[in-house]
Amino acid sequence: MQPELPHPPSDAEFVGLLTQSQLSLLLYVRSLMPGEADAGDVAQQANAKIWEKRADFALGTNFLAWSFAIARFEVLNYRKRQARDSRLTFSEDLEQTITSELQQIDDDLLSRQEALRKCLDGLKPESRTLLMDRYGTTESLSDFARRIGRSAGGLKVSLHRIRTTLADCIERRLVSGASQ
């Protein structure tokens, strides 16, 4: 077969690519902005920008790398706007490493989600409720702790334990699922 020269994708092809990489893109933006509630908004901004620049993308080249570069730029832009806030950010080197590693990372989020559902079923009801309440709100951890009448420190420990239980359970399920 004759290799095709890189050409810009049709809109439909482009939307397909973009749709496929949504999770990775979100994961990437969040990895650069840990703990920041605005990560979702920045990811959306990045999406709009990626769409705007769609004519620049050549089919057959690495879409993820291309879209990550745009997303990174949006993260930097956001930081510039929020300069007064002076959030903690990773070093330039670490951000580069994260960028290249997340471009390679296996997209196993679907099987992870399935495993997570089963693992959630196995949690004690009170742990599950606590977790769902926490993740169902956009409040900061301390606001949430205050609202449910617990200390922030104690809550952090509880959440950490539940997450670790879940993470272990997910890994176990993924391993046993893969060997079937």
Place this chain on the structure above:
Amino acid sequence: MTPEEREELIDSLIDGEIDEADFLRIEAEMSVDPEVRALYYNRLKLDLLLQREARGGVDDSESGVAQVVAPAAAISPAAPVNILQRRLTGIFAVLAATVLGFVAWSVWNPDSIRLGSPAGLAGKLEPTAAGFAILHGQSDAVWEGDPLATGSLVPSGPLRLLSGVAQIELFSGVRMVIEGDAQFVVQSAMLVQLDRGRARAQVPEAARGFRVQTRHGDLIDLGTEFAIDAGDEAARVEVLTGEVELQGQGAAPQRVLEGDAWQLSDAGVSERSDSDSLQVIGPDAFERQLSSQQVDQRRRWQQRVASMREDDRLIAWYQTQQTSADGRQLPNLAQSDSQTAGAAAIVACQPSSDRWGQAGGALDLSRTGSRIRVDVPGEFGSLTMMCWVKIHSLDRLYNSLFLTDGHELQEPHWQIMNDGRLFFSVKKFDGAEGKRRRPDKYNFYSPPFWDASLSGQWIMLATTYDVQARRVSHYFNGAEIGSEAIPADYLVPRVTIGPASIGNWSEPMYRTDPQFVVRNLNGSLDEFVLYSSALSGSEIAELYRLGNPAR
């Protein structure tokens, strides 16, 4: 730093609760250690997924936009950039919101080069089922343990049919009628172990060599129909057509011809002295018997329906075998004074067999665009939706059961997610106000109840919306499979329906816009019932018991 400390720091980092000193510590670790970074990525993924789970996963009404995103995104290049951007931001907000549900299948498409497609993944995503046979039919069958549903896969492992008759169809083509009391194991499509009981098998040419294993020896088929009665002392065999071979322990194989009666015992293979026929019903006769029983059951069900039609709580009762003279409308059978729904219109559906096995008694909705249109004026407090459906596969993200046109305030949506969960919601808030922080409705999901082993089987689904008890409950084949309290913020005391579709969804623009999302149910429907009240669990169990053809 201990692994435990690392995890704690990473969680604090992701929670946005880390102080500067700890930030620098974890950053240093991450900079030098790929394992710490891997841990960070995994924790981020968990965080992302937990957030999706907690926020109800995929937003129902907006996914439609995601599914038509390609045409919607192909906006004229002449459109001013700022408008384009605004529209796209909306679209991508939706994409982000629907990413797990909608994107899941396309992202993990095995053809996707980007993923490097681990070999096992495609296999994992392909639906699987296990078994060598299906339970083709049963009559007064009583099983030890859980009852087996007609049409379901025969489980592996020992089975005990205490009484009654059951017919299994092995994937090799062998049809076998088993009479209780019997104990047996389907070892493979070519081997059934019969420890006790009577059976009769019809073996097609393609399954020559089919074997029945008894405690006294084996029967090997050579293209035939035979009966066998496995007892404690001996296994008696009778060849009805063709021939079989008997292999006793330590004895030479013995061919047994049509009309002959032999037995396997500890003494070996011998001709039987008794001339009693084993008298096990054959597969053909049993099927005729089942089908006449189903006709009776169907008639009895219709009589029950006649007496239930006057229930004041009924809004609508549609039976797909009861069509108007031109076959395009389903009359509303509900006769309550308060009922307001009219006849339903059949759009693009094809006739198919109903759950009683009657040809043309049900409607197949699998053709794209198929639907049954209804109009239900008025306001209701609680609701019960119930239907009998046969699903081929859940191959759309949303598989419609009953959806109002669009999804306006106070309107219910009832469908099945592609992962086999029942879904019910009533829209509480207008999407325009504060949609960034608050979902416009609460989605009530059942645990997954459907998998590929149920494909092609008639099942009864029901969901109740109980305003008084503030609860939504889901039922599968008459049994509750999930029940959840309605959060106070999301209680809608008066539900409205209006124009709606059974088995499909119509977006508000369906009258003028040819684009539509594919959401029709890939399967058939033969009954749909709507009550203006939440039926109790026992009422639903009773509806299932009476209306279940596979008894």
